[in-house]
Amino acid sequence: MKIVDSIDFRPKFFSTIRHYNKAKFLKDVMAGIIVGIVAIPLAIAFGIASGVGPTEGLVTAIIAGLLISLFGGSKVQIGGPTGAFIVIIYGIIQQHGIGGLAIATIMAGIILVLMGVFRLGSVIKFMPYPIIVGFTGGIAITIFSTQMNDLLGLGIENVPANFVEKWVCYFHNIGNIDWWAFGMGVASILVIVFTPRLSRRIPGSLVAIVVMTLAGWLLKTYAGVDSIRTIGDLYSLPSGLPELRMPSLGDEPFFSTVQSLLPVAFTIAMLGAIESLLSAMVADGVIGDRHNSNTELIGQGIANIVVPFFGGIPATGAIARTMANINNGGRTPVAGIVHTFVLLLVLLLLGGLVGAIPMPCLAGVLIMVSYNMSGWRTIRSICRHSKSSIAVLFTTLLLTVIFDLTIAIEVGLVMAVVIFMRRIMESTNISVIRDEMEVHHDGEAADERLVIPAGTEVYEIDGPFFFGIANKFDEMTRGKDTMPIRIVRMRKVSFIDSTGLHNLEIFIRSSLDEGRIVILSGVNAKVYNSIERAGIVQLVGKENVLDHIHKALLRADELSKSLGLQ
Numbered sequence: 001m002k003i004v005d006s007i008d009f010r011p012k013f014f015s016t017i018r019h020y021n022k023a024k025f026l027k028d029v030m031a032g033i034i035v036g037i038v039a040i041p042l043a044i045a046f047g048i049a050s051g052v053g054p055t056e057g058l059v060t061a062i063i064a065g066l067l068i069s070l071f072g073g074s075k076v077q078i079g080g081p082t083g084a085f086i087v088i089i090y091g092i093i094q095q096h097g098i099g100g101l102a103i104a105t106i107m108a109g110i111i112l113v114l115m116g117v118f119r120l121g122s123v124i125k126f127m128p129y130p131i132i133v134g135f136t137g138g139i140a141i142t143i144f145s146t147q148m149n150d151l152l153g154l155g156i157e158n159v160p161a162n163f164v165e166k167w168v169c170y171f172h173n174i175g176n177i178d179w180w181a182f183g184m185g186v187a188s189i190l191v192i193v194f195t196p197r198l199s200r201r202i203p204g205s206l207v208a209i210v211v212m213t214l215a216g217w218l219l220k221t222y223a224g225v226d227s228i229r230t231i232g233d234l235y236s237l238p239s240g241l242p243e244l245r246m247p248s249l250g251d252e253p254f255f256s257t258v259q260s261l262l263p264v265a266f267t268i269a270m271l272g273a274i275e276s277l278l279s280a281m282v283a284d285g286v287i288g289d290r291h292n293s294n295t296e297l298i299g300q301g302i303a304n305i306v307v308p309f310f311g312g313i314p315a316t317g318a319i320a321r322t323m324a325n326i327n328n329g330g331r332t333p334v335a336g337i338v339h340t341f342v343l344l345l346v347l348l349l350l351g352g353l354v355g356a357i358p359m360p361c362l363a364g365v366l367i368m369v370s371y372n373m374s375g376w377r378t379i380r381s382i383c384r385h386s387k388s389s390i391a392v393l394f395t396t397l398l399l400t401v402i403f404d405l406t407i408a409i410e411v412g413l414v415m416a417v418v419i420f421m422r423r424i425m426e427s428t429n430i431s432v433i434r435d436e437m438e439v440h441h442d443g444e445a446a447d448e449r450l451v452i453p454a455g456t457e458v459y460e461i462d463g464p465f466f467f468g469i470a471n472k473f474d475e476m477t478r479g480k481d482t483m484p485i486r487i488v489r490m491r492k493v494s495f496i497d498s499t500g501l502h503n504l505e506i507f508i509r510s511s512l513d514e515g516r517i518v519i520l521s522g523v524n525a526k527v528y529n530s531i532e533r534a535g536i537v538q539l540v541g542k543e544n545v546l547d548h549i550h551k552a553l554l555r556a557d558e559l560s561k562s563l564g565l566q
Contacts, residue, residue: 007117008294011071013333024332031330032338034201035078038324039065039339040346041205042369044231044354045362046081047313049146050089052098053235054354056311057081058347059242062340064315067303069336073121073295074280076287078321078336079303083369084271085314087142088405092264094161100261102247102308107258107265108272112301115273121293124273130393131412132274133378137393138400138408140374143366150363151185153178153227163401178227180219181360188212188364201328205365212361213353231362232355240348242310267406268304268314276300276317286326320372388419421466428463430473434483437549450549453557455565456485458521458549465493465500465527473503484516484563485556489549491522501534508539517559519544521552 039061047057061080068079092101115121145166149156154173160166188208195204219225231237280291296317303315325335346354382393392415399408434457437450452458459476463469488504496504508518518540523531528545531537537545546552 007298008119008121008292009116009298010073010292010295011299011333012073012075012292012295013070016075016332017334020332020334025334027329028332028335029338031325031328032335033342034328035321035325035330035335036339036342036346037206038203039078039080039318039321039343041203041209041362041365042318042321043081043343044357045205045365045369046083046086048231048235048362049083049086049143049366050081050313051093052089052101052311052313054231055236055242055347056313058343059310060307060312060315062343062347063242063310063312064303064307065336065343066340067306068299068315068317069333069340070299071295071302072276072299072317072333073292073297074283074317074322075289075291075332076283076322076325076330076335077276077280077291077296077317077333078325078339079276079300079315080318080321081313081315082275082318083143083366083373084136084139084275084316085268086146087139087400088264088268088271089313090146091161091404092261096257096261099248100257101313103258104261104265104268105304105308105312105314106247107261108268108314109301109304109306111266111269112273112297112304114301115269116294116297116299116301119294121273121277121295121297124270124277124293124297127274128392128412128416130382130389131396131409131416132278133375133382134393134396134412135271135400135405135408137374137376137379138397139405140370141397141401143370143373147363147366147370150229150359151182151367153181153229153360155229180225181228181358184212184215184228184358185360185364185367187215188361189368192364192368203324205368208364209357209361212358212364213356216358216361217356229359230355231357231359234359235355237351237355242312242347244309245311247308263406267404267409269301270409271405272300272304272314272316273297275319279317279319279322282319283322283326286323287331392416392419424464424466425469425472428461428465428469430462430469430476431460432476433458433460450553453485453553453560453565455483455560455563456487456553456556457483458487458489460489462492463494465490465496465504469500473507484565485519485559486511486516487519487521487549487552487556489521489552490527491524491549493522493524493527496527496530501530501536504531505534505536505539508536512539517544519546519552519555521546521549523547 043057043061044054047054065079068077089101092104142163145163148170149159154176156169156173160169191208191211192204195202195207216228216230276296277293280296284290300316307315379393382389392412395415396408396412399411433452435452437452437458461473511518520540523545544555546555
């Protein structure tokens, strides 16, 4: 019972519905209808670009969107398939098939639930910004590259998954450009770009799909242009309610497949967590609310566990659809639920019309998605920052494009951690003081100059005492002809790790073996608890562990006199 009570799972739907009224309902319904319309082309496009199909994209938006609205930690989050997953999904299908994708998605959902249960929601939000910008930009470039076949009408049946090989293949087939398809793709992009200038309420992607589907039909019927491929030419069309299906791996060994899928499942979970929590944070700033990050992770996890059983793909919070929801008056999860019913009607009633959508038009929609994802303005801004931020950003971006997102995030995080540790080491100083020392007080009090007793020296550690600084401290103190009394001043040591404790213990033991006395000064409560557990307090004696330099110098003066050093 205590374990259940400790889980931070408080879905916003159940708290907001208690004080619900007709006015809120009308606003949520209107917002839900508009967001549902916005989501139609995106769900279809993301499903196709991921290597599955339009039905899978719509099913994911319906089921995952419903579950995220019901069990998520944000009032206005809209969930569904997003462009960030396209690259990962496509790669999984190439290696493990649809069954492998289903297993990886379920595993990612379990990881997300565990993240929420263990209250890691707040930790995820501290992902270094250059890494987020880097992999988002890399995903945008990769999405753009996947659309060239349909945009140019090249008709390549099996496009290579590797980025470099993909572009080599495009250049080899550049002579097969279908100018009708290319013209329709460019026209779709222009419609999306210029629609907001006429109306911001009508999504440009939807206008492009309606106009280009009509144009494609007219060209085929009256001009005899039949080279423009449509969704119906390549995919089975959505029809009927989604059916429950069990994920299957065929003849592949289950546990070996699970083992090989664990890295990509972790990547899906991390990407889903980052994207959903960033979306929720942006939404909080607009509506003046505060989401529950742990509940949001659990809600996202539940959605990703369930959706593969209906043929869906990974889902997360979608910032574009979330902002559309907010801008149209949605303020509770009811708007997200309404948006899923709009998509369900499309799935049940408009399957034939979906089949008539031209592929170059969808390519245009996804190219605009990739442009909006690219964050080129942010990249330009970061390029004015430190060289380390630039290095992390472009390393993550290039690894995402050339290899995959798993490697990119791992290397980016390692680089960010190394850079962080280097900066901490640079900001932490160790100094050896003899004769006199300056004491700087907080506030407006004047500085003091304190006389250090005879035979005494002070080692001042100015910053966290972790493994990098601990080794530096060890080098400074080892094998030197020093005074009989040593004061280690630790007033600015905010924490001490196991390496710091180990090196401090070695320093104290070697000093004691040489007949020297060690006094620890300015030890705060947190550091005191650490050194007490490590047995260091008992080693130097409680009388030699003091909370202020004045007391430490008085103690040193007493010892100096008793040793006949004065």
